Amino acid sequence: MKRLFAIVLLAVAPIVLGAQQRDGFPHDKHAKLFPVCTSCHGSTTDNGALRSLPAPSQCVTCHDGSKRRRVTWAPPESRPVGLLAFSHSAHDAKAGTEANCQSCHATATTWMAIGKAAPATCVGCHAHKVPEHLSPDAKCTTCHRPLARAVGMTDAQIKALPKPATHESSDFLEAHGAQAKASIATCATCHAQQSCARCHLDASRNATIAALSPDVRVARLAAALAPNRPQPADHKVADFVAGVHGRTATASTARCAVCHTQTTCLTCHTGTIGRTAIASLTPGAPAPTATRVASRPATDWTPAPHSANAVSKPIKVHADNWSKVHGPSAASEATTCSGCHAQRFCKDCHAAERVGAKRYHPANFVSRHAPEAYSAETECATCHSVQAFCRDCHRQAGFAATSQRRGTGFHNGAAPWLLQHGRAARQDLTGCTSCHQQSYCTQCHSNSGWSINPHGPDFDAARMAARNRTMCLRCHLRDPLAPKP
Amino acid sequence: MNRRFALLVAVGALATLGTLVTPARSQAQNVRITGVTSMQYVQMRPVERDSLFSSYDPNADEYRRLPDGTLIHCGSTDYCYWYKSLGIATAAPLIQDLSFTSWGMAQGLSIHADVRARTQLITDGFTYPRSNDNFDVLDAYAEWQRPWGRARLGRQWVNGGLGTYDFDGASALVRRDRWSYEGWAGRALVGGINDTHTSGVLAAVENYPPDQDGWILGTRVRFRPNLSTSLAAMYQRVVVNDRSGVYSERAAFDASTRYAGLSLDGAFAYDFATGAWNEARFRVSTTRTRTISVSTEIKHYVPFFELWTIWGAFSPVGYNEARSTVDWHPSGSHWALSTHGAYRKYEETNAGLTLSTNGWRAGADLSWTGSGSFSALGTYDIAIGNGASRSDASTSFRWNRGEDFSAGVDLSALQTIYEFRVGTGQVFGVAVNASKRLFSDLSISGDIGLYRHVQLLGEPGPDWNQKRASLRFEWSVGRDPGAPIAPKAVKP
Numbered sequence: 003m004k005r006l007f008a009i010v011l012l013a014v015a016p017i018v019l020g021a022q023q024r025d026g027f028p029h030d031k032h033a034k035l036f037p038v039c040t041s042c043h044g045s046t047t048d049n050g051a052l053r054s055l056p057a058p059s060q061c062v063t064c065h066d067g068s069k070r071r072r073v074t075w076a077p078p079e080s081r082p083v084g085l086l087a088f089s090h091s092a093h094d095a096k097a098g099t100e101a102n103c104q105s106c107h108a109t110a111t112t113w114m115a116i117g118k119a120a121p122a123t124c125v126g127c128h129a130h131k132v133p134e135h136l137s138p139d140a141k142c143t144t145c146h147r148p149l150a151r152a153v154g155m156t157d158a159q160i161k162a163l164p165k166p167a168t169h170e171s172s173d174f175l176e177a178h179g180a181q182a183k184a185s186i187a188t189c190a191t192c193h194a195q196q197s198c199a200r201c202h203l204d205a206s207r208n209a210t211i212a213a214l215s216p217d218v219r220v221a222r223l224a225a226a227l228a229p230n231r232p233q234p235a236d237h238k239v240a241d242f243v244a245g246v247h248g249r250t251a252t253a254s255t256a257r258c259a260v261c262h263t264q265t266t267c268l269t270c271h272t273g274t275i276g277r278t279a280i281a282s283l284t285p286g287a288p289a290p291t292a293t294r295v296a297s298r299p300a301t302d303w304t305p306a307p308h309s310a311n312a313v314s315k316p317i318k319v320h321a322d323n324w325s326k327v328h329g330p331s332a333a334s335e336a337t338t339c340s341g342c343h344a345q346r347f348c349k350d351c352h353a354a355e356r357v358g359a360k361r362y363h364p365a366n367f368v369s370r371h372a373p374e375a376y377s378a379e380t381e382c383a384t385c386h387s388v389q390a391f392c393r394d395c396h397r398q399a400g401f402a403a404t405s406q407r408r409g410t411g412f413h414n415g416a417a418p419w420l421l422q423h424g425r426a427a428r429q430d431l432t433g434c435t436s437c438h439q440q441s442y443c444t445q446c447h448s449n450s451g452w453s454i455n456p457h458g459p460d461f462d463a464a465r466m467a468a469r470n471r472t473m474c475l476r477c478h479l480r481d482p483l484a485p486k487p
Numbered sequence: 488m489n490r491r492f493a494l495l496v497a498v499g500a501l502a503t504l505g506t507l508v509t510p511a512r513s514q515a516q517n518v519r520i521t522g523v524t525s526m527q528y529v530q531m532r533p534v535e536r537d538s539l540f541s542s543y544d545p546n547a548d549e550y551r552r553l554p555d556g557t558l559i560h561c562g563s564t565d566y567c568y569w570y571k572s573l574g575i576a577t578a579a580p581l582i583q584d585l586s587f588t589s590w591g592m593a594q595g596l597s598i599h600a601d602v603r604a605r606t607q608l609i610t611d612g613f614t615y616p617r618s619n620d621n622f623d624v625l626d627a628y629a630e631w632q633r634p635w636g637r638a639r640l641g642r643q644w645v646n647g648g649l650g651t652y653d654f655d656g657a658s659a660l661v662r663r664d665r666w667s668y669e670g671w672a673g674r675a676l677v678g679g680i681n682d683t684h685t686s687g688v689l690a691a692v693e694n695y696p697p698d699q700d701g702w703i704l705g706t707r708v709r710f711r712p713n714l715s716t717s718l719a720a721m722y723q724r725v726v727v728n729d730r731s732g733v734y735s736e737r738a739a740f741d742a743s744t745r746y747a748g749l750s751l752d753g754a755f756a757y758d759f760a761t762g763a764w765n766e767a768r769f770r771v772s773t774t775r776t777r778t779i780s781v782s783t784e785i786k787h788y789v790p791f792f793e794l795w796t797i798w799g800a801f802s803p804v805g806y807n808e809a810r811s812t813v814d815w816h817p818s819g820s821h822w823a824l825s826t827h828g829a830y831r832k833y834e835e836t837n838a839g840l841t842l843s844t845n846g847w848r849a850g851a852d853l854s855w856t857g858s859g860s861f862s863a864l865g866t867y868d869i870a871i872g873n874g875a876s877r878s879d880a881s882t883s884f885r886w887n888r889g890e891d892f893s894a895g896v897d898l899s900a901l902q903t904i905y906e907f908r909v910g911t912g913q914v915f916g917v918a919v920n921a922s923k924r925l926f927s928d929l930s931i932s933g934d935i936g937l938y939r940h941v942q943l944l945g946e947p948g949p950d951w952n953q954k955r956a957s958l959r960f961e962w963s964v965g966r967d968p969g970a971p972i973a974p975k976a977v978k979p
Contacts, residue, residue, distance in 0.1 A: 327784075333721070333739065349626075391616045441694045
């Protein structure tokens with residue numbers, strides 16, 4: 003008898019609760035009328051969390067319009083399928099004599115003071131014994147069905163689902179992947195594929211995410227939210243893009259794939275470097291910026307190529323002043339230039355002459371180039387022929403040499419330049435050649451001229467002559483190293 | 488405008504037109520053409536030597552001044568000489584670059600070509616350097632690229648610790664684990680000219696031009712012991728055609744590594760003909776510091792000259808320099824500051840009277856990047872040294888509208904001091920620039936600037952007032968070999 007009573011209570015309780023919440027059935031006013039729950043909730047229909055409700059005729063027994071005011075009430079045809087996957091019959095079998103309807107639904111000690119069964123009541127009995135409903139180790143599937151199957155829930159109800167405190171922790175984003183992989187069923191209680199796809203660009207390729215079911219309600223809700231892709235800590239080091247990201251990407255391409263598609267990489271990687279890893283990412287839309295890398299200006303900044311993906315601010319690919327210090331790194335392939343740049347990219351500077359927004363020199367460089375040239379800050383001859391470019395311009399500008407050796411000319415006329423020029427020439431001979439032809443100097447420094455020796459004290463004639471003896475004969479009428487007769 | 492140039496311009500125009508009118512490109516295309524059309528408007532104020540009889544003031548010194556203060560030189564002849572400004576000379580060079588890339592013939596096989604055409608739209612007293620050389624093939628080669636290596640055949644160039652060398656020939660690169668071996672050989676081209684030693688280009692500007700072509704032969708080994716470290720050694724010689732000697736014989740060594748948050752780079756270039764280290768550079772810089780980055784470099788430099796010139800025999804000396812930069816760029820801040828300084832000391836020349844034997848530079852850049860589309864940059868640099876010195880300040884403001892449009896204005900003021908010829912003058916400039924991407928494969932940019940040159944203390948001197956402008960179109964047709972293939976449209 004007690005068992006039956008318990009069963010009845012268990013069956014009736016949710017019915018009563020539901021009635022209270024939906025139509026406000028005043029259980030307390032009927033407390034003296036119904037000594038047992040089964041007076042109205044006579045049986046259990048176990049299709050999920052359902053319960054039996056009284057027939058309308060049972061109410062009319064009293065509420066006939068004469069004894070009591072008439073009420074018109076009809077039980078719903080079916081209850082929307084919610085998130086709760088409670089089985090009364092299963093609980094009936096296990097409850098034994100210890101449980102009754104009030105075990106879960108009583109809100110006070112008085113009869114018929116009932117309410118919705120609190121999750122705390124559930125977790126207090128079940129094996130996992132978690133301290134609270136939304137504990138990180140709660141086994142949601144014990145009481146809940148996956149959200150995608152809770153077809154009765156509205157968008158608003160889904161939006162109002164409580165957020166576990168663990169989701170708010172600072173390291174949750176980094177850790178949630180492993181947690182999801184370990185127990186995706188737990189995630190499925192509140193999430194669908196679109197929950198993940200909001201941030202995960204690799205959702206279609208991620209097996210864990212694919213294990214979730216799609217849901218149009220979640221899709222609608224996710225569409226209204228911005229992706230949440232905070233910059234990982236290792237991305238914030240100064241040379242992450244130029245120096246580190248390759249290793250990181252190779253070690254864990256899957257990690258990159260969360261926030262990046264192939265588009266991100268192909269914006270810079272126009273060559274063959276990293277193609278295997280890149281191919282494993284989700285193919286994004288064809289990158290319009292990729293076509294521009296080959297002739298990207300020789301600046302130190304990459305102009306916001308990643309805005310289509312996770313990063314919306316410019317990424318500093320190379321260090322400051324990179325254009326002037328990249329030589330050793332490029333020559334030794336420390337940074338594999340071809341991984342990002344087509345070869346013609348180098349020509350933009352090294353083949354010179356081009357002008358416009360992508361030029362190497364700043365505006366009005368002609369007025370300011372002299373100190374750079376003298377100090378070889380950037381060596382002009384790397385790109386320009388000193389004879390064909392510099393000298394041609396200097397000649398037309400009136401700076402190139404004339405036959406006069408003692409004129410004010412380009413040189414400082416305030417002192418006897420002829421006596422100074424040796425030091426000046428040795429300190430910056432390239433500067434001399436930008437105006438003077440060789441014959442200008444051989445007027446004095448040759449056997450056919452004044453035979454003034456231009457060689458320095460450490461000049462190794464044999465070393466040079468061994469490599470080009472013809473050059474010696476530009477100035478010497480006879481081979482100076484030939485054995486004397 | 489010769490026929491070849493006209494043809495090139497026509498191809499460029501047609502390709503541009505094709506880009507504009509073609510709504511969508513075929514996915515099956517396996518050729519890509521990129522064109523860059525750049526035009527300049529340049530004003531120059533050439534100087535000219537003037538003279539008068541030295542007898543106008545027989546008691547004066549060798550160096551005198553005219554009544555307006557102009558410095559003149561009266562030597563042993565009957566004349567005194569000085570330089571005066573001529574009228575404004577104008578040039579408007581037009582450069583058309585075309586880059587072709589074709590692939591798809593066989594796995595790993597591609598063909599590349601970069602050609603350049605030049606002409607001058609306006610010639611008024613000034614011919615822009617090299618604009619008379621109407622057509623250049625910068626490179627044109629076939630490449631076979633495989634995971635184990637690469638081979639190239641045709642006009643190409645090799646870049647490394649010795650600079651850039653162009654040549655007509657072949658090169659091959661083989662990769663083995665952490666090693667790569669590269670070799671190249673062919674007919675050498677003169678740097679910056681893209682033509683042979685005997686092509687006539689040098690003969691037109693040099694009265695002792697080389698009388699034989701050169702043949703280049705080089706090899707390079709690279710080793711990468713780990714992901715953070717790389718080493719490269721390179722040897723190259725340019726042999727005179729009759730093998731009587733070499734135009735150059737050099738070697739280079741480059742190394743780069745990262746350790747404990749530091750980046751260490753070294754570069755060395757050695758000239759066997761003079762026994763001089765043309766470059767020895769060692770640089771240490773921080774790589775991981777988020778707020779402050781520091782870089783320090785020591786450098787030894789001696790200019791290099793090929794042996795078809797006599798310059799190497801004049802015993803050029805180099806300098807030793809120490810330089811350092813400190814960059815402050817706090818994370819999340821709109822501001823960044825970069826400072827740099829350098830000091831160099833020339834080696835003993837054993838020649839001539841005392842001139843400046845050292846030099847130094849210092850400067851700072853302060854930039855501001857707004858959260859929106861605006862940015863600003865202010866710079867100041869001072870360089871004091873042998874030959875020329877300068878004090879230079881500039882301010883730039885830039886506005887970006889997405890990635891497709893930007894506009895800016897640059898204000899500049901520079902002072903040339905101690906310079907041999909131009910003297911102590913100041914140049915004030917204002918320039919505006921704009922860049923617009925009209926389509927994904929077509930962009931245009933341009934700038935125009937006005938520069939006013941004034942002498943200090945009201946002294947007379949050359950007038951370098953000038954206007955400058957440039958316009959650049961960049962376009963491309965065809966598919967980028969580096970871009971993924973877009974999925975074909977699915978009909979509903």
